[in-house]
Amino acid sequence: MVSTLLVRASESRRLEQLATGNVAARGLARRFVAGESIDEGIAAASGLVDAGRTVSLDLVGEHVTSEVESDRAADEYEATITAMAERSLPSGVSIKPSQLGTGLDADRARARLSRLAEAAGQAGLHVTLDMEDSDTTEVTIKLVEELHGEGHTHVGCAVQSYLHRTPDDVERLNELGASLRLCKGAYAESERIAHRDKAAIDEAYRRCTTALLERGTYPRFATHDHRLIGFVRREARRLSQPTHAYEFQMLYGVRTDVQDRLVDIGEQLCVYLPFGEAWYAYFMRRLAERPANILFFLRALTG
Ligand SMILES: Cc1cc2nc3c(=O)[nH]c(=O)nc-3n(C[C@H](O)[C@H](O)[C@H](O)COP(=O)(O)OP(=O)(O)OC[C@H]3O[C@@H](n4cnc5c(N)ncnc54)[C@H](O)[C@@H]3O)c2cc1C
Known part of the structure; x- marks a missing residue:
């Protein structure tokens, strides 16, 4: 219930203005967001790479409302890719399709994405399309298919175990040879199309894990859930998949103790x-995943 409210609050422009103008809230957000500039993102990435991780850099932002904003996001992504390549930072970028304008002019959005895929490919970087709310699932998967058709086989996307359709999507994308990120899903979806029960979401995650380890291309397991991490590791051993055939992914600032242990x-x-x-929207979804954090946030906003 609290989580659903927080996810809905992540879509409120008024709350966004309140939060982003508030110094204390900005300070709190720094736990989950490396900074506001490319230089800050790159500096944090370098530190993580020195500590034995790879990174997927994400320029926060989504659901832009103009072509100008979409162009600006694409330019910033291109500058990020260039900066990563200059410093030989592995391993890629994560992009929200709606940030490049898929909700506006679909052809122009695809052209921006093609341009970024080209730049990332030349830099040897992987591109993951983040999966947003369910209105965008089919659009996102089709984008991956089209980009593969153009030869950009280093482009994949996230899939969300809470969606009923995901096992079919995993098979469809496995056949294409796309490298997928498996996550549980962070949006408020209806019972009609998504599991709402944690046990069912986890069971779907396990089923997709097996499908990805058996038939997928370099799967990326995005979770902080220690039971699922244990399952992925056991399943990889059972299927004789070495540790370099897949990876775990975790969010900046979340369960760094588990991150350390996995690297160790x-x-x-x-x-x-x-x-x-x-x-703002990214930060609110992180609060929704752990509503205990909300009290600190509300105090910062009002105090
Ligand atoms: C690398 C990565 C990429 C992702 N990409 C997408 C995407 O493209 N689309 C999408 O819908 N979702 C995405 N997500 C979010 C994902 O769908 C889940 O909402 C989120 O990861 C929480 O699920 P969990 O698997 O960590 O399990 P949970 O059961 O939610 O969490 C397990 C444990 O992790 C800790 N934890 C989890 N989240 C937090 C937090 N925010 N703050 C503090 N502790 C926390 C807690 O200790 C919790 O008990 C991504 C997640 C990761 C890690």
């Missing part, structure tokens, strides 16, 4: 590293 035991870990000025 020789697992590959990629940190999803957000930066940028439009951090």
Whole structure:
């Protein structure tokens, strides 16, 4: 209930203005967001790479309302890719399709994405399309298919175990040879199309894990859930998949103790590293995943 309210609050422009103008709230957001500039994102990425992780840099922002904003996001992503390439930072970027304008002019959005896929490919970087709310699932998967058709086989997307359709999507994308990120899903979806029960979401995650380890291309397991992490590791051993055939992914600032442990035991870990000025919606979804954090946030906003 609290989580659903927080996810809905993440879509409120008024709350966004209140939060982003508040110094204390900005300070709190820094736990989950590396900073507002590309330089800050790159500095945090370098630190993580020095500590044995790889990174997927994410310029925060979504659902832009103009072509100008979409162009600006694409330019910033291109500058980020260039900066990563200059410093030989592994391993890629995460992009929200709606940030490049898929909700506006679909052709122009695809052209921006093609341009970024080209730049990332030349820099040897992987591109993951984040999966947003269920209105965008099919659009996102089709984008991956089209980009593969153009030869950009280093582009994949996230899939969400809470959606009923996901096992079919995993098979469809496995056949294409796309590298997928498996996560539980962070949006408020209806019972009609998504599991709402934690046990069912976890069971779907396990089923997709097996499908990805058996038939997928370099799967990326995005979770902080220690039971699922244990399952992925056991399943990889059972299927004779070495640790370099897959990776774990975790969010910047979340369960860093688990991140350390995974690196210590020789697992590959990629940190999803957000930066940028439009951090509000991303931050609110992180609060929704752990409502205990909300009290601190409300105190910061009102105090
Ligand atoms: C790398 C990465 C990329 C992602 N990309 C997407 C995407 O493209 N689309 C999408 O819908 N979702 C995405 N997510 C979010 C995901 O769907 C879940 O909402 C989120 O990861 C929480 O689920 P969990 O698997 O960690 O399990 P949970 O059961 O929610 O959490 C397990 C444990 O992790 C800790 N934890 C989890 N979240 C937090 C937090 N915010 N603050 C503090 N502790 C926390 C807690 O200790 C909790 O008990 C991504 C997650 C990761 C890690």
